[in-house]
Amino acid sequence: RYYQIFGDPAYGVSPVLLSPFSGAGDRTEEEKEWNNVMGSVQVSVENVFAIILANxxxxxxxxxxxxxxxxxxxxxxxxxxxxxxxxxxxxxxxxxxxxxxxxxxxxxxxx
Incomplete structure (x- = not known):
């Protein structure tokens, strides 16, 4: 299997790290939808990091x-x-x- 992490655009893009599509006016509807769906998952992952740090x-x-x-x-x-x-x-x-x-x-x- 090949896994990738979805992260903040500040981290850039690499073979293991994906970032949202950029350019507010230049995105297609599919790109906007993908950003929205992945953004909700990103929040969940950030919550897990918070759990780890709290523990x-x-x-x-x-x-x-x-x-x-x-x-x-x-x-x-x-x-x-x-x-x-x-x-x-x-x-x-x-x-x-x-x-x-x-x-x-x-x-x-x-x-």
């Missing part, structure tokens, strides 16, 4: 992370992993919105 405040403690010495990406990865594990036993608002039943904790870690 693990250390991830926001930028004053404790040192450039080139703190493995911030690894910290965040662990925060996502543990938040997903919590979501297996207590589905969050985002999974309920998309009617997506989470796997059991056993399935999540050993699949």
């Amino acid at each position: 693990w405040p250390f991830l926001q403690a930028f004053w404790k992370h040192w450039v080139y010495t703190s493995p911030v990406g690894r910290y965040y990865y662990v925060g996502v992993l543990l938040t997903n594990a919590i979501g297996c036993s207590r589905p969050n608002q985002t999974s309920q919105h998309f009617q997506c039943s989470p796997p059991s904790v056993q399935e999540y870690f050993y699949r």
